[in-house]
Amino acid sequence: MGNSSRFSTILHLCSFLVLLYSLSMLVPILISFIYGENELHAFLITFVVAFSIGFIGWKATDSGDKNLRTRDGFMVAVIFWVSFSIISTLPLYLDRRLGLSMTDALFEGISGITTTGASVLSHIDTLPKSILYYRAQLNFLGGLGIIVLAVAVMPFLGIGGAKLYQSEMPGPMKEEKLTPRLADTARNLWVIYTAMAVLCGLSYYAAGMNWFDALCHSLSTVSLGGFSTHDDSLGYYHSAPIEIVGGVFSILAALNFSLYYIVILNRSFKPIFKNSEVRFFIFVLFIIVSIVCLELYRTGTFDAKDSLVHGFFQAVSIMTDNGLGAGNFPHWPAQVVLLLMGASFFGGCVGSTCGGIKAMRFLLLYRQGSREIDQLIHPNAVYQIKVGGDSVSDRVIQSVWGLFFLFIFFSCAFIWGLVAMGYDLPTAFGTVAACINNMGFGYGETASGFGGLTDPAKWLMCVAMIFGRLEIFPVLIVLSRTYWRF
């Protein structure tokens, strides 16, 4: 199959996804009717435009024999996220009540669909319900895309050792068996993801939210997106139960979703408790939460109970790259805020909607660091790095190192870019951590929102959000000479 025919197949697939996505615009229209908000044209126009483009693109292109090469997956991932970002931007730009510039709308749209949750909007409490719901839906659908990408697509592309976590998967999730049923896998994940959102929404409602807030926050919590319906995020409620619900569901959403599938298949929770990545994630999370709670108490920021509740919720929310806030987080002691900003690079498990470098990769780097010490002491011994009982191939380890290096390198480059634009180092660090890790909570000048950034800074951070979401490699690959050579 030639280049042009393969490209046609890619466009065929992406057009179909755009077509599907256009239907999601109908839900905010419904919300708009329910609340008697008469500004429908933004969503209607977007629906018509996206539906038309998707439909025409779908009809005009050929599915070919549907056998894309592995490397075409990179192109699909990049086109998917860029086109969905642009479509998501449209309603935000068209809605006259928001009065957003093109750049602001794009930032908000990308932030939503990449589940970053960084917002340029202020006075969120006063926004129309349809917009508030739409933002939460952006998070939710973006998260769904990520899970499918991470569980069903990335492993075949091999980015950052993505094949790795499958080594622990029993039967049905093994790579060789997964291939023919991409659609099946996607459907199963979708069901699990939606079920978790329903459970989360009911819990929020039980903890005291009204049904609309519970709906929106459940969508943005299970996607670890972090858009809220209030300027003060979860802090608006001053409610320990709500924060605990938010924290617990952030943790649940940060686990590998294919584990839930296995749990259901096996009717046993053992696969979760026995999973090395989950154990390592919970271990590191426990350490970070403990330090945060202790520091909050030691510095007199809160009393014992509030230190525990706010500390638990906020540490989990930032580390899993959810980014919901409470307890006036930006004013916490600098060392606590910086620790959490740093922890946001850690993220959660592979195969979830969290951002950052992810626990599995740190586990591997940690194992190799220890092995290196043993190896230096006993230079002639042969050490194998094992995860979940299986030894990890050098190929996978080097792939992980490559991703780690690029993540650090681009983080530094983005930070330097912001400093060159005139921002101070804490702001630059916090803003880049918020965007490249799809975490969404800034620091310094962006602590209370990203609207104050200059347009070039916003564009740079849009790039950072997409880089982080796609784990950098797909973007570099699609831009590389090797990719286009034949």
Place this chain on the structure above:
Amino acid sequence: MGNSSRFSTILHLCSFLVLLYSLSMLVPILISFIYGENELHAFLITFVVAFSIGFIGWKATDSGDKNLRTRDGFMVAVIFWVSFSIISTLPLYLDRRLGLSMTDALFEGISGITTTGASVLSHIDTLPKSILYYRAQLNFLGGLGIIVLAVAVMPFLGIGGAKLYQSEMPGPMKEEKLTPRLADTARNLWVIYTAMAVLCGLSYYAAGMNWFDALCHSLSTVSLGGFSTHDDSLGYYHSAPIEIVGGVFSILAALNFSLYYIVILNRSFKPIFKNSEVRFFIFVLFIIVSIVCLELYRTGTFDAKDSLVHGFFQAVSIMTDNGLGAGNFPHWPAQVVLLLMGASFFGGCVGSTCGGIKAMRFLLLYRQGSREIDQLIHPNAVYQIKVGGDSVSDRVIQSVWGLFFLFIFFSCAFIWGLVAMGYDLPTAFGTVAACINNMGFGYGETASGFGGLTDPAKWLMCVAMIFGRLEIFPVLIVLSRTYWRF
């Protein structure tokens, strides 16, 4: 050979080195006589104490059969740097004219012997000549120790892929031939290093320094130590020729010293120009210098000529981790200062006195990053990473990744430690960059000196300097359980 007998051999070797080192105290005594400074007791006491300890230790221990195991090298490296740090501290603590606390003296001593060049002293211009000379000599001897360690010891230990750079070495420097002549190698390196210092001193003198300043600055330049005889460092002279001499010799001192040995053996400069690491180092240096000069000019900090001179000198001085200053560097635009602080993690070549992670390792990481992209596009192709024509083994690459990870990890940990002590992020970042990279130039509160740090912060930075100087692994190894298990 049992543990205790091997430990005795280690002590025997270290005692002998302490004995030798005690003799170096006689030079500042001589300087003291020349300048009629009557405070000799600090150096005399140190001489007597170190000589006695060294002599007794040497006599009381047994050389054994002199066949230490490879892993004993880690212990030697750690004991060497810790004991030399303590001895170097003594004169600074004992000299009543300085009035330093124990912590300050220790910081200054470690800073000198690790060639960091961070100073707690103020009003340096008014210090006695013997002290000024002594500080420069600390840099010089510390640098000598590092070169011997890096060229003759580290390769056998295999830290951070140290075996790697030998792949490019022709005959006489190959590992297998180097083994039996550690002493020969050390002597040859010592001659080259001293010759470079003489050349550097003459150049400084020709450029307008008085002979004493030329002597001290030549010692601290070829060691990339960075101690100066003036508060304003090289900025004191307001002289372009002096800055150019400083810059050129910083570059020369940042190349692998075994290359000079080969140049002399082969009577040809070709080995230097053909060396992959040198080429990569010069390439990155050129980019950084260009950005710095352009930014200085663009922001109107200096006119064209000064942008070029100050930009060249200061970029080279910081990136090679020399740390001499000029042109009021701390007040340059933040993006320039941060770029250079970042570049100090890059350093120069392996086998020199520079600090940081070093060019060879970044070259390898870069090569692997590119390979990873090719590999992802063509998953079934077999790619080899090559440096200087030879392919690099997976073992070496993983060793380099291990070091990279630990360097980043400990940098973050130290930065967080300073933030937890109440310092702002720019100060914490600049201070850690200055110390862990043995660079010596701080930022924010430490821009004009490290004397203002609290005692705990100074102690933490002492650890950072030693960690950086020993490339972390030896310290972790000596502290690991595996090391002591048998």
